[in-house]
Amino acid sequence: MPTAAYMTYSQLVQRLRQLADLAPDLVRLEVIGKSRLGRDLFAVALTDEATGSALDKPAVLVDGNIHAGEVCASSAVVYWIERLVEERERDPAVRELLRTRTVYAIPRIAVDGAEVYLTTPARLRSSPHLYPHTAPPDGFVEDDVNGDGRILWMRVPAEDGAYAVDEIDPRVMRPRQPGEIGGVYYHLFPEGRVVRTSQGGARPAASSARDARLHGMDFNRNFPIRWAGESGQPGA
Known part of the structure; x- marks a missing residue:
């Protein structure tokens, strides 16, 4: 059953674990890092293991919620995972995709920021921590x-x-x-x-x-290589 509401961190993790339990031969759930506040950052690898290892197939990566308020994006990524799990037997296109390709999905990158966005009145760009440099004080x-x-x-x-x-x-x-x-x-x-x-x-x-x-603070302005943002762009 597709998710019908924006999910807090605990709800998101619970749903990903449900999908992994529902299709253990298709879904691999991994922790690829931790946030500043200690939350696990989850990624999902989807492929038909009967036709080869995930690492041996061409792959596509989809991620969502790189900004705190973009919670609809994490719902969209989870919905795609749900569709792949639920439609693999009924939809020939889904079956062929999983037979020949690997899908990597990271539903929520800004796990700390999204939690602030969903549970408080605060608004923020990506993450509730200070820049790794000190700004001049007021005045x-x-x-x-x-x-x-x-x-x-x-x-x-x-x-x-x-x-x-x-x-x-x-x-x-x-x-x-x-x-x-x-x-x-x-x-x-x-x-x-x-x-x-x-x-x-x-x-x-x-x-x-x-x-x-x-x-x-803007995750989308801080990629370590090949970032072509203008000098002094806010959030970089």
Whole structure:
């Protein structure tokens, strides 16, 4: 019976396990990682094992819910899995697909963000965690602090920093590479100061820096290779 409602994480996992139990010769359910909040990230491999291993066949990958609010996409992926399971004996096209191909399906990528979206009034882009770099605080204004006539960049050592010193020219910072570990890394900040009000607090910003970092995180702007997004695109 096709799923008729948007699913919380526990409901989604329960449904995937039901489908795996319903067709053990067709459905393989695997955990391919964990979210920041410790939830398992599930992927489903579907193929007719009687005609060969999943790894030996041409394959297609479908994923859904890469953004927190795109819960309809995870329902669509689960519906496709359900159709393949339920129609494999009745539909010649489905039978041929599973006989000759492998379908890999990841119904929900933003497992933490979707849970926030479905269970609270909050709205967010992909994931409820902060960027791996530090944004300037509220009230920050770029300024020539040392009076040298230039507004440059400041580098601050940080274990989760997104930049490293360039090996050729140490005056230059280069982006940290995917999978790069074991070096010294930095956050980068523009030169400037925090402007205080007469009450001693920071001047109110148009929006909270923390909120921008929390709600702006975008999985679809952070692929490690061949991403052609413009420099400075929000969420990247």
